[in-house]
Amino acid sequence: MKKKMSVLLLAAMFASFIGTGSAMALEPNDSVDTFAKGRENFAPPTILPPQC
């Protein structure tokens, strides 16, 4: 009986974590509010790293 209970409990715990993915992990917060102000003027030309 005890064994059954613990299996049930484990199953319940497992079910509650489904879908949370790596939400528990520490991730950089990319939902910060940005305040881009560079739109006042033209955009300066782009300079990229070497392509080949």
Place this chain on the structure above:
Amino acid sequence: MSVGSIVKYYRMKNNLTQGELCEGICSISHLSKIESNRYTPHEETVDALFGRMNVNWEKEMKIYRNWKQKLESFIIYSVYYDLKSMELLYRELSEHEAYIQSTDLVNKYELYKLRYYLFKKEIPRATQQVTILKKLQSTFDDYEKGVSKVIYLMYDIFKQDFEKAEDRLIGIEQYRERIPHMFEGELYYQKAYLLHTKTQYGRSSYYAELAVDHYLKDCNYIRLLHAQLLLAINYTNRDLILQADGLFKTVLRNAKMMELDELYQGALYNYSELQNRRGLHQSAYELLMELKQLIEPGTDYYQAIMIHLLHTATEAKISIEEPLRKLELIANRKNDAYLDVLTTYFRKTQISQQELLDYCEDIAFPFLSKHGYIKEARSTAWKLADYYRSLGDKEKEERYSLYYYIKGDEEP
């Protein structure tokens, strides 16, 4: 290695006909089969043939192994972006080109020669090399086929033939063609590069991230920095400020330590754009002033810095007189319509807001949108939409803000 090709190489070098060489050893048709590598000859026959030409077979094998090893080093240098070593070795290889071309190393040699010309940005020679490779294509093995696809892709993007590059990519994906492991990172990087030029920053970031992962696992540190810089630029365009900031700092630190001057300058330039976007104009200005010291006046790079400085100084409310005057001089000398519009625009910012807006509406916006300066046209559209919103002119506001949003990150 193919003995036949070596036999043929020395026969030609000694000015012998097939008949002269094989007399008393084997028949002409037999020799012809050996030379075209359709038949592997007996050791005795090979010894006899080489003996007639005074060639020592063991010594010959040593020479072959030496060049094979050199070619392998050449390939490794190109994959890991060691330009200096590549240049030195290329000189040596090209001096012995005739020998290499006579062996089975020819395909790899010609392929990486194209890679080398792309490094050196020599378009005419690269184009010529593509024609040479087309002739060799039927003799490529699986590895060479895989490598050639990535190098051709690089060539197409370099020539700005984006449609062809896209077709090539579709081909690679659709048929799940095998790409050698060493080249996977490069494939992702090229893909990210292509998507960036099409302003698809979200998708470009995805592939740049894959390239970063791959280069990191492969310990390909120089190319890793290139991919990280491309990724940081994509993050900047998507306003992912924190991620971009971290990456720029990494690239700046490592480029400085590794003495990669050009990369360091590129990172400074793009980092200042990020600082501008987040409103830290003073910091952006300082970064650009540091960069200005490193670049020689008169180059295109210098001109780009001046334009960037102009934007930044305007935002930071610092005098723009010096960069503006310098740019006006360049615009006059070059007779460049874009620079003309740009300098007039900034001259107007010094006069009055009304005059600037009129100029934007009548000249700057039509010019920029017509000639495909999407980024610039969008920012003028934003300005005009803002202006008409304050006036309550709904129709015009909608027209300009629509342009701004439609021309944005065009992604599903």
